[in-house]
Amino acid sequence: SLLYGNPLNKYIRHYEGLSYDVDLLHQKHQRAKRAVSHEDQFLRLDFHAHGRQFNLRMKRDTSLFSEDFKVETSNQVIDYDTSHIYTGHIYGEQGSFSHGSVIDGRFEGFIQTHSGTFYIEPAERYIKDRTLPFHSVIYHEDDIKYPHKYGPQGGCADHSVFERMQKYQMTGIEEPTTEKPSEQPDSNGPQLLRKKRATQAEKNTCQLYIQTDHLFYKHYGTREAVIAQISSHVKAIDTIYRSTDFSGIRNISFMVKRIRINTTVDEKDSSNPFRFPNIGVEKFLELNSEQNHDDYCLAYVFTDRDFDDGVLGLAWVGAPSGSSGGICEKSKLYSDGKKKSLNTGIITVQNYGSHVPPKVSHITFAHEVGHNFGSPHDSGMECTPGESKNLGQKENGNYIMYARATSGDKLNNNKFSLCSIRNISQVLEKKRNNCFVESGQPICGNGLVEEGEQCDCGYSDQCKDECCYDANQSDDKKCKLKPGKFCSPSQGPCCTAQCNFKLKTDKCRNDSDCAREGMCNGFSALCPASQPKQNFTECNRRTQVCIKGQCTGSICEKYDLEECTCASSDGKDDRELCHVCCMRKSKICLDCVTSALWGGLAHPVSTPLRPHSEVRSPQRGFPHATFLGNRETRVP
Structure with missing residues (x-):
């Protein structure tokens, strides 16, 4: 690695060059892509920069894209291979995190360490000299200086724009709802009830549709690079939202369902609404909103345009009720006679003639999505500490929903304020x-021990477990056993x-119709499988028998008979359909009283109706069944 003291651009004041072997990393990527063994799935990248060693261990990131993920380019829809997107950590550094892409043997992305976040990008994005002795640049977040953060402009649109948008949002014409009646109480259900359902699968993922215009494509150059930028932005906001507790609603995450890439070919395509070079920010958002985005939680357009007044993004603000817009909003008619989807937003990676650093762009995306989730701009001393006269408060900076863009280098820049959390919680609860x-x-935190977890006792307000770190702890601790603890009750x-294993004499499962009681084994928190009871043991109120520990056989099998549909000759008694009836495998019906078949059965006992039976009309075509006794199966 070579040190270059020159600023990278007007926003990045210091960087270093990286010159590791790209051919070798490309070979490693190809091997990981085809991996069969567990070890081969991991991609290793080792280099030295900024006075320290980076030993990255990364694996393909499958969490960012939905199973039905599609990429659309120039009227072609393809199932896209996302194997070049990676997530990982620095080997040996607990709590570290990395995300990025490997394209042509070069890693691009971000690395979170205990001493802050580093960003790696291709060198030619900033330096056009092809004879450089390095192919990539790496810089620290502290060296990002965004000078517009406290100026009169920059970041989000001014207040008058939001006032116009707010008035428009009130003019939506409601169409008759097609929601199931049962869904409504659940979406409005009390928050406390939702907290109690920690072990149930929660709807916590917002699916995205992201389009990029031809200018964005022109800046990044290839389809792979564009998708890498999208994944980097989505992963960045996913990290922020997932770690925020929205008044008991947790683990909010994002997943890309569809991407539309407008290439330079689409610049002249009359069906491309974003083809014109000069489009104002409000019009640009409107063009996105004029499309139908009912299939998505949110729909965004990424561009590389220098909007007036340094605006980096714009989005419709969500509300719990009384106004259209934000997450989950469906297309509807508005006062201007147009149908629009207001679950939309836009961001640009350029302003004041320069490209903003990824860090600033990531926070811009988190900010605009924050609007969709229901948060207006922060106001008041509690939620704008960066404007405080108290130096102790001021040095931590402002929160994500501050009206103007931030460098992202202050403690609060990556967090939501209490004001934002209160507003977002109400919208999430409702929508x-x-x-x-x-x-x-x-x-x-969901109470289920899943892949990558040692234990899971929930969050700090739920965890009553002395053995397991709760979900509010740091990444290197949460859902792991505490030192010196052998197990956690959350494991079984x-x-x-x-935090000790129970003895072999301790019962962990009651016996059932077909299985004996379960006993602990003394070395695992899990309850071992119970021994099955003997085959043909009667179960389910003596209407079935046990087969291999499961109540799956018919009582008829015990006597080498076949079960058949019960119906009287005249079909008048529907209740017979609820009985268990058997017949010889020869399908010859014999009278139950005189039949020699039943002559050998001593002490006949009546079997009741099948549990939870419903009486239905008899069906034609079934063989006549032999009834035993008073239209009930008689068995010994």
Whole structure:
């Protein structure tokens, strides 16, 4: 690695060059892509920069894209291979995190360490000299200086724009709802009830549709680079939202469902609404909103335009009720006679003639999505500490929803204020069940021990476990066993509250119709599988028998008979359909009283109707059944 003291651009005052072997990393990526063994799935990248060693261990990131993820380019829809997107950590550094892409043997992305976040980008994005002795640049977040953060402009649109947007949002014409009646109470249900359902799969994932215009494509150059930028932005906001407790609603995450890339070919395409070079920020958002985005939680357009007044993004603000817009909003008619989807936003990576650093762009995206989630701009001393006269408060900076863009280098820049959390919580409580989906990813804090977790006792307000770190702890601790603890009750019933395994003499499962009681084994928190009872043991109120520990056989099998549909000859007694009836496998019906078949059965006993039976009309075509006794199966 070579040190270059020159600023990278007017926002990045110091960087270093990286010159590791790109051919070798490309080979490693290809091997990881085809990996069969567990070890080969991991991609290793080792280099030295900024006075320290980086030993990255990364694995393909499958959490960012939905199973039905599609990429659309120039009227072509493809199933896109996202194997070049990676997530990982620095080997040996607990709590570290990395995310990025490997394209042509070069890693681009961010690395979070105990001493802050580093960013890696291709060198030619900033330096056009092709004879450089390095291919990538790496810089620290502290060296990002965004000079516009306290100026009169910059970041979000001014107050008058939001006032116009707010008035427009009130003019939506409501259409008759098509929601199921049962869904409404759940979406409005009390917050306390939702907290109690920690072990149920929660709808906590907002699915995204992201389009990029031809100018964004022109800046990044390839389809792979564009998708890498999108994944980097989504991962950045996912990290912020997932770690925020929205008044008991936790683990809010994001997943890309569809991407539309407008290439330079689409610049002349009359069907491309973003083809014109000079479009104002409000019009640009409107063009996005004029499309139907009912299939998505949110729909965004990424561009590389220098909007007036240094605006980096714009989005419709969500509200719990009384106004259209924000997450889960459906397309509807408005006062101007147009149908629009107001679950939309836009961001640009350029202002004042320069490209903003990824850090600033990531926070811009988090800010605009914050509007969609229901947060207006922060105001008041409690939520704008960066404007405080108290130096202790001022040095921590402002929060994500501050009206102007921030460098992202202050403690509060990556966090939501209490004002934002209160507003967002109300909108999530009201709307998330309308379009959020289950993530399908392991979630620390849901009470279920999943892949990558040692234990899971919930969050700090739920965890009564002395053995397990709760989900509010740091990433290197949460959902892991505390030092010196052998197990956690969250792992299973064979762990004591004192974090020791129960004895072999301790029962962990009651016996059932077909299985004996379960006993702990003395070395695991899980309750071992119970021994099955003997085959043909009667179960389910003597209407079935046990087969291999499961109540799956018919009582008829015990006597080498076949079960058949019960129906009297005249079909008048529907109740017969609820009985268990048997017949010989020869399908010859014999009278139950005189039949020699039943002559050998001593002490006949009546079997009641099948549990939870419903009387239905008999169906034609079934063989006549032999009834035993008073239209009930008689068995010994």
